[in-house]
Amino acid sequence: MSINKQKLVNQIKKKQSCLCVGLDSDMSKLPAQFLHDPNPQYAFNRYIVEQTANYTIAYKPNLAFYESRGAKGFEELKMTVDFIRSNYPDIFLIADAKRGDIGNTSKQYAKTFFEYFDFDAVTLSPYMGKDVVKPFLEYTDKWVILLALTSNASAGEVQYFENNQGEKFFQHILNTGQKWGSPDNTMFVVGATKAEYLKTIRQIAPDSFFLVPGIGAQGGDLEAVIKNGQNKDGGLLINSSRGIIFSKNPHRSAKDLQEQMAKLIKI
Numbered sequence: 001m002s003i004n005k006q007k008l009v010n011q012i013k014k015k016q017s018c019l020c021v022g023l024d025s026d027m028s029k030l031p032a033q034f035l036h037d038p039n040p041q042y043a044f045n046r047y048i049v050e051q052t053a054n055y056t057i058a059y060k061p062n063l064a065f066y067e068s069r070g071a072k073g074f075e076e077l078k079m080t081v082d083f084i085r086s087n088y089p090d091i092f093l094i095a096d097a098k099r100g101d102i103g104n105t106s107k108q109y110a111k112t113f114f115e116y117f118d119f120d121a122v123t124l125s126p127y128m129g130k131d132v133v134k135p136f137l138e139y140t141d142k143w144v145i146l147l148a149l150t151s152n153a154s155a156g157e158v159q160y161f162e163n164n165q166g167e168k169f170f171q172h173i174l175n176t177g178q179k180w181g182s183p184d185n186t187m188f189v190v191g192a193t194k195a196e197y198l199k200t201i202r203q204i205a206p207d208s209f210f211l212v213p214g215i216g217a218q219g220g221d222l223e224a225v226i227k228n229g230q231n232k233d234g235g236l237l238i239n240s241s242r243g244i245i246f247s248k249n250p251h252r253s254a255k256d257l258q259e260q261m262a263k264l265i266k267i
Contacts, residue, residue, distance in 0.1 A: 009267070021048065025041045099125065144187070151191025208235070240257060
């Protein structure tokens with residue numbers, strides 16, 4: 001199953017939400033009742049999904065929290081994806097993997113995330129050029145999400161580097177990435193903590209979707225992100241991870257964010 005752009009836009013309209021919940025299911029932070037389950041990450045993820053599915057349009061497991069557990073982590077990630085596919089088939093699924101290799105290696109990554117796991121999208125580092133994304137774009141109705149301007153503190157050490165024309169590296173990624181793909185299969189990561197750049201970024205990529213991490217625990221301003229970043233299709237997947245999944249009441253936390261979003265979304 002794949003979710004194309006129109007299906008994604010329809011979900012934003014229906015739920016009046018652009019919320020993406022990050023399933024960064026850190027074993028060291030899981031509540032005690034889940035640690036006694038034979039599949040603790042899956043049990044926790046299932047609970048989070050059941051609590052938040054009415055308010056979110058996407059889930060984004062970060063692969064590091066599963067890969068660190070070896071085969072067992074991969075098994076529980078597959079169980080999580082299969083559970084969401086079976087019970088919430090309209091919700092968009094993102095593999096936050098940040099892969100960035102080329103050739104046959106990239107083809108195998110694409111096969112992993114799009115065939116074995118059946119994700120809708122995968123985050124990629126575009127540093128090695130078009131060869132990174134080409135094998136992924138060969139899949140119909142699947143998406144690549146290219147790192148452009150990230151939310152971490154040291155991002156500027158690389159992403160603000162300017163060429164002789166005064167174009168910053170993240171701007172070059174936005175311009176070049178749109179030539180590799182289209183608004184129907186290519187998104188960009190734009191950190192919520194960099195909201196002051198969102199107007200400029202939206203001008204560079206007017207029709208593209210942005211995956212926006214950094215709301216909540218990282219301090220991103222939700223209102224600024226939506227006002228400066230939305231387009232006619234909504235155009236945003238705004239991620240919250242720790243602020244929802246490790247809150248005292250994930251249902252309430254997700255609902256609160258959705259209600260705030262509904263007041264700002266213009267589609």
